[in-house]
């Protein structure tokens with residue numbers, strides 16, 4: 001069973017990767033073969049709307065036909081049994097790189113002719129494989145600010161499509177993340193670092209544990225499918 005973890009931020013040893021690393025360890029404990037992929041290492045764009053993935057009776061049906069650096073990554077993702085995407089929040093949304101990745105990952109398997117089963121449930125995916133997925137978001141703001149700024153609504157939109165296309169998804173957030181290693185060198189509102197220091201001491205260890213448990217839970221779920 002293979003679990004893939006995607007780092008959708010440019011930094012390789014800050015909060016996003018720490019959270020992903022914890023989730024990865026949880027999945028490994030549940031017996032998954034794991035891999036962390038840094039999306040910023042690859043040069044690619046979002047969906048180019050060539051629509052080759054929607055062409056009937058074509059070998060590209062259900063597959064992204066764009067032959068760039070993301071191609072082998074997408075092939076791996078379609079083979080994966082667990083997918084976890086970690087992203088810093090940039091201007092209220094996942095990073096542009098994560099958006100581009102998700103367009104390329106999700107659009108080829110989205111059916112424009114969804115089937116309704118006997119229970120009345122609509123099936124939007126072109127394939128039947130059920131893959132436990134999750135998004136992990138890291139952000140500078142507090143949990144209260146995130147609620148005030150409607151982030152749960154934004155994150156819910158991503159969750160909606162992941163759930164429809166992969167069958168299962170979870171969302172995990174960590175807040176008040178450290179952005180700078182030395183706050184004194186930057187022009188920042190007084191007290192900013194104190195809030196983060198408190199969070200790092202009190203809450204971040206719990207968030208990392210929650211990430212570990214998330215990874216383990218998803219891998220166990222994949223095993224039982």
Ligand SMILES: Cc1cc2nc3c(=O)[nH]c(=O)nc-3n(C[C@H](O)[C@H](O)[C@H](O)COP(=O)(O)O)c2cc1C
Nearest residue numbers: 011014015016088089090091092138139140141177
């Ligand atoms: C371009 C940019 C935009 C950002 N926009 C937001 C934002 O809208 N809301 C927020 O809470 N934090 C924002 N941040 C802070 C990052 O989300 C936060 O520092 C995140 O934890 C970075 O992840 P990393 O430490 O793994 O790189 C922004 C940071 C950058 C660089």
